[in-house]
Amino acid sequence: MTQSNEQFEMVAKTFFGFEEILANELRALGAIKISQGNRMVKFFGDTGFIYKANLCLRTALRILKPLRSGFVKNEKQLYNLVSSIDWQDYLDSSDSFRVQSTVHSETFTHSGFVNLKTKDAIADQFRDHTGVRPDVELDDPDLIIDVYIKHNTCVISLDSSGNSLHQRGYRVKTNLAPINEVLAAGLLLQAGWKGQTHFLDPMCGSGTILIEAVMIACNIPVNINRKEFAFEKWLDWDMDLYDKIEKSCLQKVRDFNHQVKGYDIDSDTLEKAQTNIKNANLSEFITLEEKDFFTSHKKEEAAVFIVFNPPYGERLKIDEETFYKQIGDTLKNKYLNSNCWFITSNLEAIKYVGLRPSRKIKMFNAKLESRLLNYKIYAGSKKKKYNQH
Structure with a gap:
């Protein structure tokens, strides 16, 4: 032992x-x-x-x-x-x-x-x-x-874990093909999200990306809501030591003063997201709106960090060319001063966005080969942006 x-x-x-x-x-x-x-x-x-x-x-x-x-x-x-x-x-x-x-x-x-x-x-x-x-x-x-x-x-x-650690304990309601919690956290960390600006998930589904984003921003231990780990049944299980470690981790939680918003066009989906956000004890941080991203626009001057997982056609039937072109047009025309990341397994459809990605990162969503794409939408020209520094 x-x-x-x-x-x-x-x-x-x-x-x-x-x-x-x-x-x-x-x-x-x-x-x-x-x-x-x-x-x-x-x-x-x-x-x-x-x-x-x-x-x-x-x-x-x-x-x-x-x-x-x-x-x-x-x-x-x-x-x-x-x-x-x-x-x-x-x-x-x-x-x-x-x-x-x-x-x-x-x-x-x-x-x-x-x-x-x-x-x-x-x-x-x-x-x-x-x-x-x-x-x-x-x-x-x-x-x-x-x-x-x-x-x-x-x-x-x-x-030592038991059930996969993506089962955080907060998500009780899901839609078809929800994003895996570990994948959502990985996308956010890969994108460099640390809680530095306002945040938006414009196609938020059951709220997973929003919840993981706030947990990163506030440095909340990600499995704090989980009911059980396998090590709790080990012969050398030390409950006092675990309690001490949990308390120490919770003392490192930090404040977060930016807005976090989620949009979805489906009211039932937003209800599920609201339930999951409440389960994660994060209702005070996240605002949900029933809204179509393609008819929305960025209201504040401040920069916004956008991360989302577009639907793959299960919940919403989409015309790929039109859908991905609308993503590009909406970002370009209505979301200046934003840093946008999204994941897609539809590698052919990327060209319809009509913007050149700053980065393309290969990853897998379940077994689907995917790309995490980054589009930086500057206010004014890139040249002007750079000259300000």
């Missing part, structure tokens, strides 16, 4: 393209020995840090604590590797567990088989030592064991 102040390796999983953002988040939280991989970042910290990482990381999907790694080229070697861990350090015979696995291997081609072999090794060890096998529980186990096999290398870890 790890001592609470002992440093150990952890792995934070994330989406493609968010590795650097996540590494920066970890650095800011105080992690050490940070190294980026593919859709993940390795780092070191103590027991308190695994609590803090789950509570605060905006772009992590789950936090794993590796226990053992080894070479496996057949089921016997897998069984032996699992058996080499003393599972009584992590599990009582009266507890329940679940195995989840990811395999990229020529030998192991089915995650269900890997789960079964891992379960057998753990259950057999308990039966041999105690005469009692712990139960397998898929829905709400006491311990979640993660097995990752790439070619012939196997890593066995504990999953």
